[in-house]
Amino acid sequence: MSNRLRNLSIPIIAVLLGVVVGTIIMLISGYDAIAAYSALWSGAFGEVYYTGEVVRQVTPYILAGLAVAFAFRTGLFNIGVEGQLIVGWLAAVWVGVAFDLPRFIHLPLAVLAAAVAGGLWAFLPGLLKARFRVHEVIVTIMMNYVALHLTNYIIRRYLPSPSGDRTEKIHATASLRSPFFEELTDFSRLHWGIFIAIIAAIFMWFLLEKTTRGFELRSVGFNQHASQYSGMNVNKNIVLSMVISGVFAGLAGAMEGLGTFGYAAVKGGFTGVGFDGIAVALLGGNAAFGVILAAILFGALKVGSLNMPLESGVPNELVDIIIALIVFFVAASYMIRIVMDRFSKKGVK
Template identity: 75%
Template structure:
């Protein structure tokens, strides 16, 4: 019980330390920290429009965080979420543009296409890890760049006639909702948040309540012990990467079918996949932790846009705070040591 409490307390302390150090940086730089955080809060929760944008922002963060967390629970570091995210985005839009079907068929088909594309992209590093023991970090990093340039080529030369943007997905493949937008003062909120919450439940149920999930976690704890217990380590490595890639592809579908409704040629990475790493780390690689971590990151990202307008504070300071939070999460061992020592003193 004490260990679980410390595991919950550690990310909270990391967030507080990040905010405290970020506040010190603001004050030293000559900015009003109180005005800055007030503007941040108002920009995230001050109006229904901003609330809708926060929910819209953290929807893909949840799924990207799950993609990192799921692989990590099996002992793999999936840095390729950004690439899996991009191919999922493109696949969803491609199906959404190319077909004219009833919504009950078209929307699920586009979502499944995104999941399949992300899973296929993640299968490659998973197979190389299982078959040849090629480190997944190197392969997934390289495949991010491959995904970026391949998707740009397909958009410009296959889906469109030398254009930088596809057509809008058909209404039958869209996640957008007039009702959700109207109650949030016409923000870009869409039904993807429901899918993201279902994704959290799926990850929890799969890992904690199924035999396959037990095998996956066993491989993550100790591959040699899992092998001697009769489990197929290679099969579970590939399966974990495929499932993680499906989550990442689904995150791409949220953008392609919901937020934007199209795919465009990109000059660089979107950052969602890389933010997913921070979300998973802060969330302790658990589904409930990822949900609340994504909420924090979404609020910080959206609220930061109001800081220059209301307080005259550059929104890059929020990126500094996020980086500090990640730093303290990465240094969580030190925090845990301190908590353990404090707990032992309390017991005495």
């Protein structure tokens, strides 16, 4: 089996294994697995409204997945996408609420604010990694919680609406909402953001694969010493990589703030989109196109799962279990490789 085919088959096998184990869990618990999966399918694609919601969910997943994938490709693990997303969300909403501008300035400005906020939030871990060799995983985890508490505080203290625990609605001029899409999809919350996500994916592919800067970023991820020796500035590339990753995450926040919700609310816990982004990036093989495919799968699973308790009585958490299992199997792909090696050797004999 060629290497390329094998790399492609691992995510597919991981998804299948995840579904198999999920089915076993349902059977042990005495649920009707077929009813559950058909409810899942019709909850994602059964009506045009649901499909609109799937695409709506896919939008931040693509961006969060790109954020994780970009960092991965450059040798960093950005587990702080969640925090950068929350910060970007608030920044976008703040611009949306505080200014009164014509649409063609207001909307780009709000999106830009989210990107800058996310980038800045990731700048610090990048700097600490480059300057002090502090592991970015721990710093970004800690930054997630700082972001959560800080944004809650800012919303309560500086941007509260009369109703209390959330901001005012953003002005229509900053909104990503699309009456055209809404009408097309039976008034789902589908918005223009999906184009931003796709453009971001193309941008990532182009930057990494077609530019000198991208080559340097990847090179630093592969081997810092070799890159240093060949004259690249390793520290600069580490910081830059984190910032770009944070920009993607911040944009994911803008999708929620300007598109789906139109406000920012005080959060009791994380949105989960940032962590799901890790799953998306892993399954997508950390490549731009793979991330889009994985985001579609997870978006459909997430939205479709909401229909499962209604139609089949199976708790929607089952989908969370399946997603976790997929991450698990992709992470432990060494196991899949061993099994595949066994089989292919037998085939030769």
